[in-house]
Amino acid sequence: MKKTLLLTTLYAACTLASAGNLVVSVIDRDGKPVQDAIVVVIPANKSVLPKTALPAEAGIVQEKMQFIPAVSLVGSGARIRLSNNDPWNHHVRSSPAGAEQFNSSKVGFDMMIEGKPEGKPAKTADITLDKPGVVVANLLGCYIHGSMRGYIYVSESPWAAKTSPEGFTTFENLPDGPAQVKVWQGEQLIDLAPQQTAIGATLGKNVFQLTVVPRRRRS
Numbered sequence: 309m310k311k312t313l314l315l316t317t318l319y320a321a322c323t324l325a326s327a328g329n330l331v332v333s334v335i336d337r338d339g340k341p342v343q344d345a346i347v348v349v350i351p352a353n354k355s356v357l358p359k360t361a362l363p364a365e366a367g368i369v370q371e372k373m374q375f376i377p378a379v380s381l382v383g384s385g386a387r388i389r390l391s392n393n394d395p396w397n398h399h400v401r402s403s404p405a406g407a408e409q410f411n412s413s414k415v416g417f418d419m420m421i422e423g424k425p426e427g428k429p430a431k432t433a434d435i436t437l438d439k440p441g442v443v444v445a446n447l448l449g450c451y452i453h454g455s456m457r458g459y460i461y462v463s464e465s466p467w468a469a470k471t472s473p474e475g476f477t478t479f480e481n482l483p484d485g486p487a488q489v490k491v492w493q494g495e496q497l498i499d500l501a502p503q504q505t506a507i508g509a510t511l512g513k514n515v516f517q518l519t520v521v522p523r524r525r526r527s
Contacts, residue, residue, distance in 0.1 A: 395426070
């Protein structure tokens with residue numbers, strides 16, 4: 309019932325032309341919308357690209373012992389700039405997200421970023437995520453401050469987006485034909501099964517439900 313009500317509201321609000329468009333909704337275990345889940349669409353027809361490419365650069369700020377934004381979505385080869393706005397040091401490390409995060413032998417990058425001196429620019433560090441054709445979901449953390457957590461998702465498809473606060477995202481002008489839809493969320497340790505859909509004149513509608521309730525973020 310909750311899922312039906314959510315979809316009815318979502319589709320009624322959607323005024324996009326139907327051709328080549330897809331709406332994907334993500335809800336949690338209790339049927340509530342999930343923000344900042346990553347939705348990836350992999351069309352069988354790869355000759356068409358979205359009008360706007362995934363970011364080739366992104367900035368992540370460490371402030372008040374948080375990673376801001378908490379979830380970053382980029383394309384393969386993207387450069388990430390980490391900035392520390394806190395007055396204390398952060399020892400930042402990345403590891404695979406999902407179930408693989410518990411394998412302590414797999415570490416992506418590991419660096420110390422000094423605290424921001426008063427009245428001076430923040431200290432920064434740059435990394436490049438250059439694994440083409442491979443999904444990389446990095447869990448960011450700090451050895452010094454264990455509560456800090458963030459994610460970087462490198463998409464293998466140019467058709468990818470984060471869900472809104474209302475728990476959905478819309479793809480426009482997708483190439484007609486079959487497509488696979490996948491959803492990733494940092495606290496969903498067991499991957500959700502991909503869904504198959506057909507892109508065409510009728511507005512596509514896919515719903516994914518997590519088996520978890522993501523933790524609330526600090527404001």
